[in-house]
Amino acid sequence: MEDIIVVFADIDTPQEENEEFIELIKACDMNIVTCFKQPLKAINFRTFIGKGKCLEIQTYLTSTKVDTIIFNQELSPLQIRNLEEIFQIPVLDRTDLILAIFEKRAVTPVARLQIESAQLKKLLPRLIGANTQLGRQSASGKNKGAGEKQLELDRRRIKARIHEVDRELKKVEAQRHTQRRARQRSRLPLVALVGYTNAGKSTIMNQLLRCSAHKEEKQVVEKDMLFATLDTSIRCITQPHGHSFLLSDTVGFVNRLPHELIEAFHSTLEEVKYADMLLQVVDASDEEKAKHMAVTMETLREIGAGDLPMLTVFNKCDKTEYPYPHSKGHELYISAKAKDNMDALLSALNKQLFAQEHHVKLQLPYEQTAIYAALMQQACILEREDQEEGMYLDALLNEKLYQKYQQYIIQLYA
Numbered sequence: 001m002e003d004i005i006v007v008f009a010d011i012d013t014p015q016e017e018n019e020e021f022i023e024l025i026k027a028c029d030m031n032i033v034t035c036f037k038q039p040l041k042a043i044n045f046r047t048f049i050g051k052g053k054c055l056e057i058q059t060y061l062t063s064t065k066v067d068t069i070i071f072n073q074e075l076s077p078l079q080i081r082n083l084e085e086i087f088q089i090p091v092l093d094r095t096d097l098i099l100a101i102f103e104k105r106a107v108t109p110v111a112r113l114q115i116e117s118a119q120l121k122k123l124l125p126r127l128i129g130a131n132t133q134l135g136r137q138s139a140s141g142k143n144k145g146a147g148e149k150q151l152e153l154d155r156r157r158i159k160a161r162i163h164e165v166d167r168e169l170k171k172v173e174a175q176r177h178t179q180r181r182a183r184q185r186s187r188l189p190l191v192a193l194v195g196y197t198n199a200g201k202s203t204i205m206n207q208l209l210r211c212s213a214h215k216e217e218k219q220v221v222e223k224d225m226l227f228a229t230l231d232t233s234i235r236c237i238t239q240p241h242g243h244s245f246l247l248s249d250t251v252g253f254v255n256r257l258p259h260e261l262i263e264a265f266h267s268t269l270e271e272v273k274y275a276d277m278l279l280q281v282v283d284a285s286d287e288e289k290a291k292h293m294a295v296t297m298e299t300l301r302e303i304g305a306g307d308l309p310m311l312t313v314f315n316k317c318d319k320t321e322y323p324y325p326h327s328k329g330h331e332l333y334i335s336a337k338a339k340d341n342m343d344a345l346l347s348a349l350n351k352q353l354f355a356q357e358h359h360v361k362l363q364l365p366y367e368q369t370a371i372y373a374a375l376m377q378q379a380c381i382l383e384r385e386d387q388e389e390g391m392y393l394d395a396l397l398n399e400k401l402y403q404k405y406q407q408y409i410i411q412l413y414a
């Protein structure tokens with residue numbers, strides 16, 4: 001495990017943001033040896049923090065073994081270079097840390113390529129104009145060779161590799177485009193799970209898969225750690241009495257998600273843009289939920305998915321005082337840990353996803369098996385109640401079915 005020093009260089013940084021930063025460090029399996037704090041009125045353009053603080057850290061380093069220093073802010077390439085010259089060990093900023101977490105978590109080849117692209121693009125400007133023996137390849141802090149010549153070689157190699165990686169990623173984008181076209185032809189609506197990291201998106205996906213009539217669909221990874229999911233998985237949810245839809249689970253968002261990452265994860269995040277509807281998952285037990293929702297909205301706008309219809313799911317209500325399952329307009333309160341809450345989720349989702357449809361109650365004689373079979377296939381049956389005189393169906397019908405089966409409709413809901 002890497003031994004690190006954390007430098008909180010604060011320019012009115014809220015306390016919660018610093019707490020989240022510690023969580024990010026934990027997610028990266030690093031051992032914090034000590035923390036230095038400096039409230040800043042002005043940023044030193046050469047070293048971010050002041051001379052006095054640099055000296056204090058330098059003195060500390062003479063007596064303690066430390067592998068890396070991590071700043072809770074974004075640093076410029078020049079600041080990083082100067083700080084590394086002073087401390088003689090690698091210095092990482094907030095973006096490097098998030099990239100390092102992603103690097104650790106990346107399991108699919110695409111996620112690996114995306115992270116490599118982001119890391120190389122962040123590294124390149126640091127090498128321009130650098131003349132020290134310190135150059136870093138990744139958060140693991142491998143030192144590179146000395147001298148201008150070596151640097152020039154490094155720069156060229158990095159540029160060539162960026163080119164190669166981006167070409168691979170373009171291929172992936174084209175592949176995803178083809179897959180998307182195939183999905184669109186299937187005409188199944190696509191629902192995308194989005195939200196802050198660790199809110200419970202993958203858990204909801206798995207619970208819905210358990211309820212799905214097609215149980216063979218693969219489960220996704222759900223775990224209590226930041227950024228458990230790094231790629232997009234799309235599964236088909238087949239409702240026992242109704243429409244099927246596609247559900248996608250993707251990478252979670254975080255406050256100030258580095259721009260390099262959004263760019264690198266373009267093809268992964270782009271899937272969200274093509275959804276028919278978003279399921280925004282919020283951890284209801286998190287005190288910072290309002291801020292997390294704002295970050296989610298901001299990220300959605302950034303990737304061009306800000307205007308899609310949305311159902312907001314306040315999850316983990318079992319850890320709160322909120323009654324659940326409970327539906328209120330476009331908001332739903334549930335606990336994904338309670339399997340029976342998925343009915344409430346599906347019902348809210350169906351209402352919104354198939355909103356252009358008519359919500360009706362039908363009374364159908366038992367002998368009308370052909371009509372029942374047609375409704376099962378083409379409509380969304382929310383509830384079935386069997387009585388002596390026939391079955392009562394609470395269903396969503398499209399215009400065509402609505403006209404065709406008028407004679408069986410006994411109630412039209414608002």
Ligand SMILES: Nc1nc2c(ncn2[C@@H]2O[C@H](COP(=O)(O)OP(=O)(O)OP(=O)(O)O)[C@@H](O)[C@H]2O)c(=O)[nH]1
Pocket residue numbers: 196197198199200201202203204221222223224225226227228229230250251252253315316317318319334335336337338
């Ligand atoms: N108590 C409680 N825990 C939950 C609930 N839903 C999910 N969790 C837990 O929250 C943690 C995170 O869940 P995930 O489903 O992996 O979260 P995610 O949103 O997919 O996270 P990322 O992939 O990191 O973005 C896991 O330990 C889950 O077991 C819930 O309703 N109640």
Ligand SMILES: [Mg+2]
Pocket residue numbers: 201202203221222228229249250
């Ligand atoms: Mg996940």
